[in-house]
Amino acid sequence: xxxxxxxxxxxxxxxxxxxxxxxxxxxxxxxxxxxxxxxxxxxxxxxxxxxxxxxxxxxxxxxxxxxxxxxxxxxxxxxxxxxxxxxxxxxxxxxxxxxxxxxxxxxxxxxxxxxxxxxxxxxxxxxxxxxxxxxxxxxxxxxxxxxxx
Ligand SMILES: C[S@@+](CC[C@H](N)C(=O)[O-])C[C@H]1O[C@@H](n2cnc3c(N)ncnc32)[C@H](O)[C@@H]1O
Numbered sequence: 001x002x003x004x005x006x007x008x009x010x011x012x013x014x015x016x017x018x019x020x021x022x023x024x025x026x027x028x029x030x031x032x033x034x035x036x037x038x039x040x041x042x043x044x045x046x047x048x049x050x051x052x053x054x055x056x057x058x059x060x061x062x063x064x065x066x067x068x069x070x071x072x073x074x075x076x077x078x079x080x081x082x083x084x085x086x087x088x089x090x091x092x093x094x095x096x097x098x099x100x101x102x103x104x105x106x107x108x109x110x111x112x113x114x115x116x117x118x119x120x121x122x123x124x125x126x127x128x129x130x131x132x133x134x135x136x137x138x139x140x141x142x143x144x145x146x147x148x149x
Contacts, residue, residue: 028069029069051072064085
């Protein structure tokens with residue numbers, strides 16, 4: 001078993017456990033390391049403020065790498081931001097929850113070490129997490145943003 005599938009199996013089992021033992025909204029907070037709904041919301045709003053500070057504008061195409069249950073996506077949605085949102089995560093339950101909470105946003109399950117978007121299709125790629133379950137020995141294929149960064 002390689003490192004990625006080991007991490008995936010453990011995390012997926014953790015999410016399944018939370019879903020069995022908590023109301024769905026609470027399980028989806030805890031699944032990404034947030035203690036409760038209030039913190040989920042406050043932190044998401046803070047994430048959006050940071051993105052705006054770093055240039056997020058209406059009309060942009062953004063990619064949320066490791067989108068989880070949509071803490072950032074839901075905050076973007078609440079904020080009234082108008083743009084094209086794409087998220088990707090390795091855990092299907094989290095992706096399904098995000099898509100249910102944010103109609104019109106598109107999150108997908110992606111377990112490959114790649115960004116699932118064509119070159120020059122994105123304005124901003126962001127990732128909010130303490131760690132990513134990918135091996136530094138396996139090169140991640142890249143996706144060039146419109147600005148070339
Ligand atoms: C701490 S959570 C943060 C979720 C979200 N970014 C947020 O701020 O609420 C980290 C997320 O990264 C996801 N993740 C971990 N490894 C990943 C990978 N290789 N590709 C995509 N997502 C990954 C996990 O499933 C988890 O949902």
